[in-house]
Amino acid sequence: MRVAQDVLRSDGELGWCRVVPSRLADLLWGLDDPADDDGRAGYELRRAGVRICEMCPVRNQCLALSMVKEAQGGIHGGLPLKARRQLKKQATAVGIGFDARNVAMTTIAVKHWLDDRPEEIAKARDEENTRRRERYARRAHGAARPSTRSD
Numbered sequence: 001m002r003v004a005q006d007v008l009r010s011d012g013e014l015g016w017c018r019v020v021p022s023r024l025a026d027l028l029w030g031l032d033d034p035a036d037d038d039g040r041a042g043y044e045l046r047r048a049g050v051r052i053c054e055m056c057p058v059r060n061q062c063l064a065l066s067m068v069k070e071a072q073g074g075i076h077g078g079l080p081l082k083a084r085r086q087l088k089k090q091a092t093a094v095g096i097g098f099d100a101r102n103v104a105m106t107t108i109a110v111k112h113w114l115d116d117r118p119e120e121i122a123k124a125r126d127e128e129n130t131r132r133r134e135r136y137a138r139r140a141h142g143a144a145r146p147s148t149r150s151d
């Protein structure tokens, strides 16, 4: 089961995934990679999860918290784990400090950075999409390769 983010905006608005029943939330945000093998329907559901994140009122807060806490599973703030790791590298490279002992203050600092630099989120997402397309192409190529077995 997905571990939902306890993200709450200062005006009390919750992340949108919190109002979705947990079984549906698992389908929308539960796995890291849409290629993780429950077929086209699973892919489409997680694409919908990403779209919901992109409109969610606490998106950057959610993304910042998942980066600080190093959330290992699922989609948070519209990004899967590898993209979040890349985004964290981008943040670290420009001097953003990640202090796991001070989650609240660090999350605020990372959120401000994300608010100011939406292009960094887009960059991490685009590079993840490129990696995914390459994985699909490799799988398709492998599936298309003729068998060499002689039995």
Ligand code: SF4
Pocket (backbone or CB within 6 Å): 005, 007, 014, 015, 016, 017, 018, 029, 052, 053, 054, 056, 057, 058, 059, 060, 062, 063, 075, 076, 077, 078
């Ligand atoms: S950004 Fe996505 S995962 Fe985060 S609180 Fe909003 S809907 Fe949930």
